Amino acid sequence: MAELTVLGIETSCDETAAAVVRLPEAGPAVVLSSVVASQAAEHAPFGGVVPEIAARAHVEIIDDVIRQALDQANTRLDDLSGVAATAGPGLVGGVMVGLSAGKAIALARGLPLAAVNHLEGHALSPRLGAALDYPYLLLLVSGGHCQLLDVEGVGQAIRLGSTIDDAAGEAFDKIAKVLGLGYPGGPALEALAEGGDVSRFKLPRALLGRKDCDFSFSGLKTAAARLAEGLTEDKDRRDLAAAVQAAIAGQLAERTDRAMAAYAETHGDRPLRFAVAGGVAANRLVRARLEDTAARRGFSFAAPPLAYCTDNAAMIALAGAERLRAGLADRMDAAARPRWPLDEAAAAANPTHKPGRKGAKA
Numbered sequence: 023m024a025e026l027t028v029l030g031i032e033t034s035c036d037e038t039a040a041a042v043v044r045l046p047e048a049g050p051a052v053v054l055s056s057v058v059a060s061q062a063a064e065h066a067p068f069g070g071v072v073p074e075i076a077a078r079a080h081v082e083i084i085d086d087v088i089r090q091a092l093d094q095a096n097t098r099l100d101d102l103s104g105v106a107a108t109a110g111p112g113l114v115g116g117v118m119v120g121l122s123a124g125k126a127i128a129l130a131r132g133l134p135l136a137a138v139n140h141l142e143g144h145a146l147s148p149r150l151g152a153a154l155d156y157p158y159l160l161l162l163v164s165g166g167h168c169q170l171l172d173v174e175g176v177g178q179a180i181r182l183g184s185t186i187d188d189a190a191g192e193a194f195d196k197i198a199k200v201l202g203l204g205y206p207g208g209p210a211l212e213a214l215a216e217g218g219d220v221s222r223f224k225l226p227r228a229l230l231g232r233k234d235c236d237f238s239f240s241g242l243k244t245a246a247a248r249l250a251e252g253l254t255e256d257k258d259r260r261d262l263a264a265a266v267q268a269a270i271a272g273q274l275a276e277r278t279d280r281a282m283a284a285y286a287e288t289h290g291d292r293p294l295r296f297a298v299a300g301g302v303a304a305n306r307l308v309r310a311r312l313e314d315t316a317a318r319r320g321f322s323f324a325a326p327p328l329a330y331c332t333d334n335a336a337m338i339a340l341a342g343a344e345r346l347r348a349g350l351a352d353r354m355d356a357a358a359r360p361r362w363p364l365d366e367a368a369a370a371a372n373p374t375h376k377p378g379r380k381g382a383k384a
């Protein structure tokens with residue numbers, strides 16, 4: 023098994039990102055560079071991601087971002103063993119920009135291409151720079167997705183549960199918006215919640231005690247929006263933000279606890295490992311509640327460094343490197359896919375489960 027050095031490209035939403043990751047013969051991957059150019063400022067006036075603006079902005083800076091990633095990694099195109107680019111799910115105009123750039127480099131240099139599922143990037147991100155072996159139970163919580171997965175290996179994720187309406191990050195973003203906070207709302211809501219009184223506002227606790235591993239955030243979103251109306255004092259908004267954050271973290275922990283119990287029952291012979299990934303994993307209360315839950319259930323706990331929770335290309339390069347090592351290279355006609363469930367069999371068998379956000383981060 024030779025060492026692999028892979029360029030990763032990510033353009034599925036509002037970050038233009040490129041990274042170089044080295045996968046040694048043995049041991050965890052090393053991130054040689056990770057460049058993320060956020061378009062947040064360009065979308066902020068609209069309170070969300072505007073697909074046309076996103077696609078154009080990717081085109082304008084993709085070459086520069088790739089060059090910076092190679093420079094910072096002190097790597098030339100000739101040093102690469104392969105190219106990985108996000109092929110979906112996401113805003114298809116943006117996905118096409120990064121995927122075309124990846125194909126062009128691969129074609130020009132005769133390198134293998136990995137057309138990576140963005141969700142697999144997130145799913146493998148806890149392995150960036152840390153020793154986390156397969157298999158593990160994963161909570162993937164981002165702006166577009168909220169799923170519990172049994173990650174058996176690269177290309178092998180089995181969905182145990184998912185949201186039946188909104189994703190957790192979507193709930194953070196929408197409630198932040200009614201509280202008058204900017205986009206993306208998650209980090210702003212976390213900052214506002216600091217020092218707030220969590221017990222003052224009562225919010226609904228969805229699906230509590232249900233035996234499956236699904237999530238639901240729409241009731242919480244509606245209740246919080248109603249409570250937010252008419253709040254003018256800073257202290258009131260702080261208390262509501264604290265209650266919302268606690269409710270989201272609480273549901274994530276409760277459903278994960280349920281999944282851990284089921285996982286331990288089915289796979290009691292294995293080392294029990296848990297990991298969390300995705301933008302919402304950057305939230306400190308969410309992490310703390312999950313770490314706690316893992317400890318009580320006898321699971322080890324892993325989470326990527328904060329920079330690899332939100333969208334980045336290092337996770338795409340890692341997933342690509344692992345795919346190439348497993349002999350899973352893609353053809354040059356690999357398509358950009360707006361929708362692409364990680365566990366396609368589960369998605370087909372249970373279509374009532376929505377991936378979460380419709381549009382921007384779907």
Ligand code: KG4
Nearest residue numbers: 164165166191206208209301302305332333
């Ligand atoms: O993984 P990500 O960058 O993009 C998707 O693939 O969706 O996740 C973005 C989401 C947004 O909804 C954002 O509000 C949320 O992650 N997020 C947070 C925090 N940082 C990012 N939510 C809560 N607390 C945070 N600190």
Ligand code: ZN
Nearest residue numbers: 144164332333
């Ligand atoms: Zn993402």
